[in-house]
Amino acid sequence: MSDAQVPSALSGKSRPGGRTARTRERVLDAVASLLLEGGYDAVTMDAVAARSGVHRTTVYRRWRDTGGLLADSLDAAREHPWEPPDTGSLLDDLLAINRQIVAALTQEPSITRALVAASFRSPAAAHALRSFWENRYARAAVAVQRAVGRGEAMENIDARTVLIASSAPIFYELVLMRSPMPEDIAERYARAGAALAAGRP
Amino acid sequence: MSDAQVPSALSGKSRPGGRTARTRERVLDAVASLLLEGGYDAVTMDAVAARSGVHRTTVYRRWRDTGGLLADSLDAAREHPWEPPDTGSLLDDLLAINRQIVAALTQEPSITRALVAASFRSPAAAHALRSFWENRYARAAVAVQRAVGRGEAMENIDARTVLIASSAPIFYELVLMRSPMPEDIAERYARAGAALAAGRP
DNA sequence: CCGCAAACGCTACAGATGTAGCATTAGGCA
DNA sequence: TGCCTAATGCTACATCTGTAGCGTTTGCGG
Numbered sequence: 040m041s042d043a044q045v046p047s048a049l050s051g052k053s054r055p056g057g058r059t060a061r062t063r064e065r066v067l068d069a070v071a072s073l074l075l076e077g078g079y080d081a082v083t084m085d086a087v088a089a090r091s092g093v094h095r096t097t098v099y100r101r102w103r104d105t106g107g108l109l110a111d112s113l114d115a116a117r118e119h120p121w122e123p124p125d126t127g128s129l130l131d132d133l134l135a136i137n138r139q140i141v142a143a144l145t146q147e148p149s150i151t152r153a154l155v156a157a158s159f160r161s162p163a164a165a166h167a168l169r170s171f172w173e174n175r176y177a178r179a180a181v182a183v184q185r186a187v188g189r190g191e192a193m194e195n196i197d198a199r200t201v202l203i204a205s206s207a208p209i210f211y212e213l214v215l216m217r218s219p220m221p222e223d224i225a226e227r228y229a230r231a232g233a234a235l236a237a238g239r240p
Numbered sequence: 241m242s243d244a245q246v247p248s249a250l251s252g253k254s255r256p257g258g259r260t261a262r263t264r265e266r267v268l269d270a271v272a273s274l275l276l277e278g279g280y281d282a283v284t285m286d287a288v289a290a291r292s293g294v295h296r297t298t299v300y301r302r303w304r305d306t307g308g309l310l311a312d313s314l315d316a317a318r319e320h321p322w323e324p325p326d327t328g329s330l331l332d333d334l335l336a337i338n339r340q341i342v343a344a345l346t347q348e349p350s351i352t353r354a355l356v357a358a359s360f361r362s363p364a365a366a367h368a369l370r371s372f373w374e375n376r377y378a379r380a381a382v383a384v385q386r387a388v389g390r391g392e393a394m395e396n397i398d399a400r401t402v403l404i405a406s407s408a409p410i411f412y413e414l415v416l417m418r419s420p421m422p423e424d425i426a427e428r429y430a431r432a433g434a435a436l437a438a439g440r441p
Numbered sequence: 442c443c444g445c446a447a448a449c450g451c452t453a454c455a456g457a458t459g460t461a462g463c464a465t466t467a468g469g470c471a
Numbered sequence: 472t473g474c475c476t477a478a479t480g481c482t483a484c485a486t487c488t489g490t491a492g493c494g495t496t497t498g499c500g501g
Contacts, residue, residue: 057498059498083486083487084488085487085488086487093450094449094450094451095450095489096452096491097449099488099489100448101449159357160357165418168416169418173417200429203412203429204405207408207411210416211408211412212408214416215369216373216374218370228401228404228405228408231405231432231433231435231436234436235432235436237435259479260478260479263479284457285458286457295479295481296480297459297461297482298480301479
């Protein structure tokens with residue numbers, strides 16, 4: 040997504056500094072405040088242009104659609120080098136990860152939920168969503184490796200499969216189906232991941 | 241969703257017959273053909289009105305948005321009384337269900353994928369999506385009950401939890417993240433459901 | 442400090458969404 | 472058959488999306 044602010048790299052050099060940087064800052068500030076006030080529905084190209092003071096056509100040129108705006112916002116916001124928890128057991132590690140995901144999906148407003156909605160209309164948002172979570176799963180893989188070392192998981196288990204078995208139901212319930220959330224949703228499906236890793240069904 | 245064709249039930253009686261029924265038929269036919277030709281993006285209120293010969297404002301009045309159109313189309317199309325497979329083992333039952341879901345999500349065009357996209361913008365689509373799959377999970381619960389009877393699953397296991405553990409990763413990969421689909425995706429996560437049902441992690 | 446062009450501002454246009462108000466048609470009951 | 476009104480048709484309007492063309496500002500290397 041980091042190419043969102045490079046409109047044309049056909050000939051000559053880009054100009055990331057000065058006015059260009061100020062424009063980006065003003066636009067992303069406007070996106071953040073609109074998202075906070077009225078949720079994803081409030082983030083329209085017109086509203087962003089009006090609040091930021093940047094012209095409509097400029098917003099369209101650099102970010103294309105609201106998905107591009109959210110994708111760039113996510114890029115700007117993910118400085119935090121996330122590390123998976125290490126509790127000493129796979130089930131508790133998966134549980135802690137699931138609780139973080141539940142928190143991210145139930146906070147108001149949820150950038151992740153907004154990104155998912157935008158991903159159905161914007162390739163940029165779809166790409167940002169996917170790369171963000173793939174990055175998380177790649178980092179979390181060590182939790183499964185540790186479980187293999189402790190003998191809690193089969194030797195040949197695929198870490199990503201375990202992590203998705205544990206967390207995908209959370210997305211399904213809260214994002215896709217908007218089910219009334221049971222209290223123990225994080226625990227409930229962390230067990231599925233742990234059971235899959237343990238093998239022997 | 242069956243109230244989509246009842247605009248105002250405040251006073252007097254509704255008129256489901258004659259012209260009203262013809263209008264609905266023409267509109268839903270237009271939705272189906274547009275969906276088939278150009279996918280969900282082709283299903284715009286304007287296009288539906290133009291192709292059906294029904295006026296724009298009438299379409300808006302009765303169905304409100306494209307989500308309402310898809311929801312009503314799904315209602316009209318789900319006459320098939322679905323029954324879960326009965327292979328003799330829980331893992332194979334879950335596998336067969338997952339393969340059906342994969343087929344539904346990868347066919348072109350996929351009404352389910354269109355409904356998911358619409359559900360983020362339309363309450364009617366969100367409701368139709370949820371009730372459709374809840375119905376499926378309720379029907380599929382007997383597969384888990386049979387597994388309990390065979391001793392493959394714990395006594396106190398929740399059937400819906402098992403089914404979602406098995407199938408939610410499919411939705412996650414194919415609908416939310418649009419991952420490149422591995423061949424064995426159906427098998428991979430059916431194991432998670434079966435392992436969860438067997439318990440003892 | 443000067444010139445090139447990247448980036449932005451502006452206007453105009455086209456299409457889709459969604460609503461409001463009023464006129465017209467036709468279902469269904471007496 | 473005729474009345475009542477549900478349902479539809481029609482016009483008008485407002486907003487958001489997205490694109491095209493052209494003029495203006497300004498970053499930045501020489």
